[in-house]
Amino acid sequence: MRSIIIFLLSAAFGWSQSDNSEMRYSVSLTDEGEFAAGLRVPGADTGNLLLLEPTFAYKSSDFWRFSTSLAAVTTTQGETQSQLRVRETYFGIDAGDLDLTIGKRLLRWGTGYAFTVTGILDPPRNPTDPTDRLNLNEGREMATADWVSGRNDVTVAWASAGLFGKRQPGMLDTAAIRYNVLVDGFDTSVIVAHEGSSTFSGANFTRVFGEAVELHGEFGWSDTTGAGALIGGKYTTRSGVTAIAEFYTPASAERQQYGFVRVGKSRLRERPGWKEWDVTLSLVTNLGDGSRIAVLDAGRRFGKHFYAYTHTESPSGKRNASEFGAIPYSALASIGVTFQL
Amino acid sequence: MCNRLLWLVAGGALTAAAAALPDIDAQALLRESDVLRNGSSSYVVRIKITNFEADKQDEEHLYAVSQKGLDKTHVEFLSPREKGRFLLMLGDDMWIYLPDTSRPVRITPLERLTGDASNGDVARTNYAYDYDAVYLRTEKVGDIECRVLELSAKRKGSTYHKIEYWLRAEDARPVKAEFYLTSGKHIKSATFDAYGQEGGRTYLTRMTIHDQIRKNSHSVMEYSNYEARQLPDKMFSQGRLDRF
Numbered sequence: 001m002r003s004i005i006i007f008l009l010s011a012a013f014g015w016s017q018s019d020n021s022e023m024r025y026s027v028s029l030t031d032e033g034e035f036a037a038g039l040r041v042p043g044a045d046t047g048n049l050l051l052l053e054p055t056f057a058y059k060s061s062d063f064w065r066f067s068t069s070l071a072a073v074t075t076t077q078g079e080t081q082s083q084l085r086v087r088e089t090y091f092g093i094d095a096g097d098l099d100l101t102i103g104k105r106l107l108r109w110g111t112g113y114a115f116t117v118t119g120i121l122d123p124p125r126n127p128t129d130p131t132d133r134l135n136l137n138e139g140r141e142m143a144t145a146d147w148v149s150g151r152n153d154v155t156v157a158w159a160s161a162g163l164f165g166k167r168q169p170g171m172l173d174t175a176a177i178r179y180n181v182l183v184d185g186f187d188t189s190v191i192v193a194h195e196g197s198s199t200f201s202g203a204n205f206t207r208v209f210g211e212a213v214e215l216h217g218e219f220g221w222s223d224t225t226g227a228g229a230l231i232g233g234k235y236t237t238r239s240g241v242t243a244i245a246e247f248y249t250p251a252s253a254e255r256q257q258y259g260f261v262r263v264g265k266s267r268l269r270e271r272p273g274w275k276e277w278d279v280t281l282s283l284v285t286n287l288g289d290g291s292r293i294a295v296l297d298a299g300r301r302f303g304k305h306f307y308a309y310t311h312t313e314s315p316s317g318k319r320n321a322s323e324f325g326a327i328p329y330s331a332l333a334s335i336g337v338t339f340q341l
Numbered sequence: 342m343c344n345r346l347l348w349l350v351a352g353g354a355l356t357a358a359a360a361a362l363p364d365i366d367a368q369a370l371l372r373e374s375d376v377l378r379n380g381s382s383s384y385v386v387r388i389k390i391t392n393f394e395a396d397k398q399d400e401e402h403l404y405a406v407s408q409k410g411l412d413k414t415h416v417e418f419l420s421p422r423e424k425g426r427f428l429l430m431l432g433d434d435m436w437i438y439l440p441d442t443s444r445p446v447r448i449t450p451l452e453r454l455t456g457d458a459s460n461g462d463v464a465r466t467n468y469a470y471d472y473d474a475v476y477l478r479t480e481k482v483g484d485i486e487c488r489v490l491e492l493s494a495k496r497k498g499s500t501y502h503k504i505e506y507w508l509r510a511e512d513a514r515p516v517k518a519e520f521y522l523t524s525g526k527h528i529k530s531a532t533f534d535a536y537g538q539e540g541g542r543t544y545l546t547r548m549t550i551h552d553q554i555r556k557n558s559h560s561v562m563e564y565s566n567y568e569a570r571q572l573p574d575k576m577f578s579q580g581r582l583d584r585f
Contacts, residue, residue: 055425
């Protein structure tokens with residue numbers, strides 16, 4: 001499908017209010033060029049991505065709401081391909097302490113940055129892009145019921161492996177329940193799920209200590225894959241530098257272990273010309289085979305609507321004998337610009 | 342004999358001086374000033390923060406703030422490059438929701454301090470909840486007679502370690518403030534420039550924050566669309582931070 005990208009000049013971010021009804025809408029357009037150095041597989045070593053992302057949300061009188069978020073993607077790498085992704089489209093009803101939603105939703109129950117054990121309904125987490133910088137993750141078709149009382153929150157969810165589209169490989173229909181509570185600064189969740197023929201149970205927490213330290217952890221057990229665990233922390237310096245570190249062992253027969261470290265700062269310095277900059281450096285390591293991938297992200301804001309950025313990945317490790325060493329390029333650099341209304 | 346007399350005279354003078362000090366309940370004054378500043382215990386308001394560098398407009402941020410009671414604050418970011426973000430404060434605990442992570446992320450107190458007007462300046466405006474107050478003195482600011490209070494942080498979630506706070510003597514309306522970090526560094530000054538009325542309640546409509554480190558930098562916070570409103574408790578749940 002050839003897509004014609006229509007730039008919505010008239011779509012300005014704003015809201016309208018009638019009684020208690022509110023609306024939110026926005027559009028962003030991203031153009032990103034990519035170059036792979038030392039490519040070891042046949043194919044083009046350069047490519048381009050054009051991404052149009054409209055979002056719309058409407059809430060009527062604190063009773064019902066509708067939200068949708070789309071991504072129209074055109075990629076050129078040798079040949080051109082286009083795709084329309086529905087990231088989220090759901091309808092919700094607010095009934096006192098109960099919230100009901102049905103539709104396609106992005107739900108994240110895991111507390112880890114690069115990895116997760118308890119995020120059974122989460123979209124796949126890419127440790128080299130934990131924030132999904134291009135917002136390409138899609139939700140799952142699901143129905144949820146949320147009951148909130150004080151600091152207690154119980155969510156019951158049923159998620160399909162793929163109702164209207166192709167069933168995603170490896171994904172199974174999942175029924176899950178999560179109890180979340182805030183006690184003495186611990187934001188804690190207990191999760192039980194039934195996925196296909198397997199049962200999962202797990203728990204996670206986050207807590208802040210003092211002014212600068214945050215700790216988080218996840219533990220889960222499945223009757224088919226065994227136990228997985230994650231422990232991590234975040235430290236913030238007085239100058240605003242944030243460092244995150246995680247250790248992760250997934251539930252799998254191979255008993256792999258991973259490390260993740262990220263150091264970054266938004267608003268590099270509180271000075272004109274500097275505070276528009278964000279810089280982040282990450283390292284993901286497979287502790288078993290010693291392979292690793294380093295990621296550098298740098299970006300600068302221009303005015304209210306433009307953001308220019310660069311994203312660079314550099315894997316290393318034994319070729320064909322390690323996880324990150326098997327990545328078929330020695331470096332991947334992307335440069336892009338986003339316009340947002 | 343002379344020394345004893347001198348001590349008696351000094352003691353008498355001190356007693357007289359103490360008796361002359363006004364009997365001021367600093368904490369009660371602080372609570373009164375919070376009511377004047379915030380208007381209602383449950384409200385929504387829109388805040389525009391304009392940053393200036395050398396008197397030239399630099400950045401602009403827009404927020405929709407919902408406040409319930411002393412310790413529940415929900416902030417929606419409305420500027421084009423920040424939209425889709427939400428901030429939740431429950432007492433000393435804080436989360437930020439970023440649309441690209443699609444989940445609430447726990448943040449530390451130090452992560453709140455960015456820019457001239459920080460997230461703490463937006464979200465924590467009930468000083469009586471966060472600080473212990475001590476009366477220092479009475480002095481004039483221009484023509485306005487003010488009571489000067491020293492506020493000391495009593496919660497780990499307090500944005501600043503210490504605040505010097507000038508309140509108008511006749512009604513405890515905030516006039517100006519000086520903010521200090523744990524290190525003792527004087528980081529910001531603020532003036533409370535204008536107040537408005539909504540439903541018989543007074544609330545702050547304009548505040549200017551001056552950076553004491555970068556002297557040519559300041560921010561203006563403007564409050565508008567103020568509405569006293571009963572807000573549901575579930576709005577202030579970290580599990581619901583992904584929706585407005």
